[in-house]
Amino acid sequence: MTREEYARLYEKLYRLFDNATPLRQDCGVLCGGACCRGDEDTGMRLFPHEETPLRVVETEGARFAVCGGTCRREDRPLSCRIFPFFPTADERGRVRVIADPRAGSVCPLARHSEEVAFDPRFLRRVKKAGKLLARDAESLAFLKEITREIEEVSALNDLLRREK
Ligand code: SF4
Ligand code: SF4
DSSP states (O other), X not given: OOHHHHHHHHHHHHHHTSSOOSSSSOTHHHXXXXXXXXXXXXXXXXXXXXXXXXXXXXXXXXXXXXXXXOOOGGGOXXXXXXXXXXXXXXXXXXXXXXXXXXXXXXXXXXXXXXXXXXOHHHHHHHHHHHHHHHTSHHHHHHHHHHHHHHHHHHHHHHHHHHHO
C-alpha cells in the first residue's frame, strides 16, 4: 500500500475507538490510569507504517511511540486504543480478539479478563480493526508476529502458575 493508503487506513482504525473503551465506564479510575504512567524509556509498539506525532524510538526493527505518560487523546497510537486487547491472527489469517497477557503486569482488566464485563462494542471494534489490518499483507504478518509473542508469554505464564 502507498503511504497515503496507510494514512487512510489508520484514520479509519483510529475512528473505531473515538468513542469505544474497554468498559462502559472509565477504567482509568480503577487503576489510576496505570497504562499511561510511561516514562521517557518506555513506549507503545507502533503498527506497520503507523505515523505518530509522538517521539519514535526504534529497537531491533520495532518502532515504539514514547509519550512520557501524557498525550492528546487524538494522538493515541493504535496500541493504546485497543489496550489491553490484541487482535491475534492464526496462520490462515483468521482474527481472534484476546486480552493481551503482555498487559497483565500493568492492567487489572487484563489480569482478571475472565471476570470482567467488557463492553462488547469495544471488543467488536478491536476485531474489526484486526480484520482491516489483516487485509494488508505486511500488517497481517505483523499480527501473526505479535500473536507468536503473545503465545510465548501465555505459555510462560502457564508454566509459572503451575510452579507456584
Ligand atoms: S491499565 Fe487497564 S484498567 Fe487501567 S486505564 Fe489502562 S486499560 Fe484501563
Ligand atoms: S500515548 Fe497516550 S494513551 Fe498511550 S500510553 Fe502514552 S499517554 Fe497513554
